[in-house]
Amino acid sequence: MSSILILITEHELYRFDLKGGRRPKIGNHWELNRVDTDDLATSVDKVLRQGPKRGANVYVLNSDWWFGTCSLGQDVLRQIDQEGIRQSLAIEAEAVSGLDAFESRVAYHPVNRTISGSDYLVLQVPEMDLLAIDDVVRQWGGKLKGLAHPSLSTVTSNSAGRRMCLEAWPDVTAVAQTMAGAETRNEVLPGGLHLGSVQEEVKQLIAAAVEESALPEGASGASAGTANEWLEVVPSGAARWFAELGLNGDEGVQIIQMEEWIRRWGEVINGRSRTEIPFVSPGKRPIGNQSRVALAALFGLLTIVGCFGHWLLSQRTLQTRQTTISGLESDIRRFGELQKQVTEIEREASLSQQELDSLSRDQAWATITRDVHLYRHAELLVALAELTPKEVLIDQIDGEADRVVVSGYSLDSQNCDRLTVKLAERVRAFGWRVHPCKVTLNEKQVYEFQIELTDDIDTVDAERTRAAIAERREQGSSSAEVNPDSIANSNTPPQLEGRQR
Amino acid sequence: MKTTKSNSTLLVALFPLAIILLGYNFLFHWPMQRELRASSAKLENLESRRVDKIDLVSNEELLKRLRREQSETSVAIGDQRQQLQTFSPTALRSVDETGIVNRLTELFRKHGLQMQDHEIVSESLPPGITKLDQVLQQHGLASGAPGSSNTQGSRRRSRPNPSANPNNGNSSNSTISRTLCRFTLRGTYGDFLSGMEDLAKTSPQTVPIRLEMEPIKFNEVERVWILVVLIG
Numbered sequence: 001m002s003s004i005l006i007l008i009t010e011h012e013l014y015r016f017d018l019k020g021g022r023r024p025k026i027g028n029h030w031e032l033n034r035v036d037t038d039d040l041a042t043s044v045d046k047v048l049r050q051g052p053k054r055g056a057n058v059y060v061l062n063s064d065w066w067f068g069t070c071s072l073g074q075d076v077l078r079q080i081d082q083e084g085i086r087q088s089l090a091i092e093a094e095a096v097s098g099l100d101a102f103e104s105r106v107a108y109h110p111v112n113r114t115i116s117g118s119d120y121l122v123l124q125v126p127e128m129d130l131l132a133i134d135d136v137v138r139q140w141g142g143k144l145k146g147l148a149h150p151s152l153s154t155v156t157s158n159s160a161g162r163r164m165c166l167e168a169w170p171d172v173t174a175v176a177q178t179m180a181g182a183e184t185r186n187e188v189l190p191g192g193l194h195l196g197s198v199q200e201e202v203k204q205l206i207a208a209a210v211e212e213s214a215l216p217e218g219a220s221g222a223s224a225g226t227a228n229e230w231l232e233v234v235p236s237g238a239a240r241w242f243a244e245l246g247l248n249g250d251e252g253v254q255i256i257q258m259e260e261w262i263r264r265w266g267e268v269i270n271g272r273s274r275t276e277i278p279f280v281s282p283g284k285r286p287i288g289n290q291s292r293v294a295l296a297a298l299f300g301l302l303t304i305v306g307c308f309g310h311w312l313l314s315q316r317t318l319q320t321r322q323t324t325i326s327g328l329e330s331d332i333r334r335f336g337e338l339q340k341q342v343t344e345i346e347r348e349a350s351l352s353q354q355e356l357d358s359l360s361r362d363q364a365w366a367t368i369t370r371d372v373h374l375y376r377h378a379e380l381l382v383a384l385a386e387l388t389p390k391e392v393l394i395d396q397i398d399g400e401a402d403r404v405v406v407s408g409y410s411l412d413s414q415n416c417d418r419l420t421v422k423l424a425e426r427v428r429a430f431g432w433r434v435h436p437c438k439v440t441l442n443e444k445q446v447y448e449f450q451i452e453l454t455d456d457i458d459t460v461d462a463e464r465t466r467a468a469i470a471e472r473r474e475q476g477s478s479s480a481e482v483n484p485d486s487i488a489n490s491n492t493p494p495q496l497e498g499r500q501r
Numbered sequence: 502m503k504t505t506k507s508n509s510t511l512l513v514a515l516f517p518l519a520i521i522l523l524g525y526n527f528l529f530h531w532p533m534q535r536e537l538r539a540s541s542a543k544l545e546n547l548e549s550r551r552v553d554k555i556d557l558v559s560n561e562e563l564l565k566r567l568r569r570e571q572s573e574t575s576v577a578i579g580d581q582r583q584q585l586q587t588f589s590p591t592a593l594r595s596v597d598e599t600g601i602v603n604r605l606t607e608l609f610r611k612h613g614l615q616m617q618d619h620e621i622v623s624e625s626l627p628p629g630i631t632k633l634d635q636v637l638q639q640h641g642l643a644s645g646a647p648g649s650s651n652t653q654g655s656r657r658r659s660r661p662n663p664s665a666n667p668n669n670g671n672s673s674n675s676t677i678s679r680t681l682c683r684f685t686l687r688g689t690y691g692d693f694l695s696g697m698e699d700l701a702k703t704s705p706q707t708v709p710i711r712l713e714m715e716p717i718k719f720n721e722v723e724r725v726w727i728l729v730v731l732i733g
Contacts, residue, residue, distance in 0.1 A: 362639075375701050399712045
């Protein structure tokens with residue numbers, strides 16, 4: 001970033017545009033006459049606007065500001081910090097400059113430290129000037145970097161060889177001395193070189209310097225070609241005073257030209273030796289109302305954006321969570337439905353199985369029941385044919401739905417009983433219960449008997465009945481060969497024939 | 502003084518921020534946090550009841566297997582019902598009762614028996630048949646409603662014997678109507694016996710339920726037989 005140096009003297013205003021780094025070059029420069037009625041800020045504004053507008057660091061040098069030496073005792077220094085030193089120096093300077101310590105800004109640099117205390121170079125700038133110039137520079141588009149007194153720029157710690165520089169300003173006369181490799185010794189004398197006291201002091205300083213450095217005779221101005229090697233004077237206007245001091249400008253003093261002087265200031269502000277020169281910096285300005293509003297709006301906007309982002313993030317988290325929840329709920333619901341269906345179908349299966357068992361059982365029972373009814377009468381007839389002895393006549397069979405009565409005649413009652421027992425054993429599998437034989441002896445001395453069979457299908461043994469029916473089926477044709485009619489006809493005993501008819 | 506000023510500037514700048522934050526908190530953040538907390542709790546609860554996909558798949562497979570088994574059971578039930586249906590009079594409804602009588606007449610004649618008479622009668626049924634009808638009713642197979650027969654002429658239908666089964670009336674709304682036919686035959690003992698056996702083998706649906714054998718007359722070998730048969 002380029003720099004602009006504004007120099008304000010008693011009657012002139014200068015603007016120098018500096019280019020380059022540690023050894024800057026002077027670019028364009030402008031010069032105006034200073035109007036007495038203009039305040040400092042107006043003067044700065046005028047001279048700034050002479051050149052093109054571009055962002056630059058602006059330094060303002062003004063010889064009007066108070067610049068001098070103040071001392072602080074060691075006892076005071078022990079009790080205060082840097083800010084305390086600044087405030088103490090402001091109060092010290094107030095006594096000399098007349099500027100209120102609380103309405104001014106102070107910059108300082110120590111120049112001499114002793115056991116009893118320290119001397120400081122102090123620059124005091126009215127706060128009002130600082131703020132006004134800062135405003136002007138900002139409005140113009142630059143950045144105010146520092147305010148300084150124009151003196152003390154030309155001798156720096158890295159100056160080669162023995163140097164002594166005297167800067168004569170209307171209210172200040174600054175003397176800087178340095179030996180090669182030694183620290184620079186600065187001294188600021190209050191008052192211009194036109195003052196006799198200042199001249200006397202300067203004279204003594206030069207004499208002391210001459211003596212100290214064992215300069216050849218005439219170095220005080222008599223001998224040509226000696227003093228000009230080490231004594232420099234700024235500005236050129238001060239040359240006339242040197243004549244009064246016995247120094248010849250042509251022989252003993254090197255007059256520093258404006259261009260060289262500005263170049264040296266350029267080196268100072270670019271950091272080569274700035275720390276030795278007190279600068280008042282504007283510091284951070286309080287924010288204006290418009291800026292406050294803008295800042296507040298910016299913060300608000302950022303906050304809204306942040307909140308919106310946070311809300312979106314939360315919303316996304318919530319949506320993700322809700323998606324997970326709905327998935328889990330769906331799984332659980334599906335699982336519940338499946339379990340319910342499983343339970344339901346298991347219940348139905350149980351019922352179906354019961355129904356199937358019942359149907360199977362009933363079907364088996366129905367089959368047996370039907371087969372029993374199909375074969376029971378045939379079996380009864382076969383049994384009677386096979387079991388009835390020759391002494392017994394089966395005469396009649398009466399039947400009802402649940403009852404059969406076999407009637408007949410016998411010569412012997414025991415035959416009836418035997419027939420009954422055998423018949424009961426034979427037809428039990430077909431659901432007949434054979435009751436005891438009822439036997440009566442008639443007037444012809446023939447036994448009449450009745451064998452009652454009642455339906456007892458509920459008590460049949462299914463397996464036995466099934467086997468009996470199967471046997472009945474197989475033996476059907478063979479049983480047909482039995483001729484039971486012979487029992488009732490040809491084989492009827494003679495005693496029974498009459499009764500039979 | 503400068504510090505105070507910059508602090509106030511900061512406060513002024515931060516004031517709308519605070520208002521916005523408060524508004525956001527009240528209107529959006531806290532409700533959202535409540536929802537998030539609620540959803541988090543719900544999620545934890547659901548996670549504890551989490552159902553593995555394996556469980557779901559195994560349940561679905563179990564359900565399929567059960568449905569298949571249920572279907573097989575239903576088919577078996579259908580088969581059983583169909584078999585049981587053969588004991589219902591409806592099994593004979595499709596056959597002309599006159600045809601059955603003629604067929605039985607022919608059967609008896611084949612075995613040397615003379616058909617003297619036959620008629621549709623109403624008689625009590627044996628307990629076994631009554632119970633069979635009850636079983637059919639229980640399984641909803643009592644569809645032999647009166648009037649469904651195509652037998653012509655006067656008909657008398659048997660009713661289950663109330664005395665034989667006192668609960669009969671309550672077992673089902675529909676009752677089974679059986680058709681009984683009484684045959685009067687003449688023939689020898691052997692002819693009748695072979696006829697009965699043939700009847701049992703060839704006509705399982707025509708069930709004899711009552712038999713009477715009348716006394717034989719002197720010097721005769723044939724006697725009169727009365728046979729009541731369930732023909733439907």
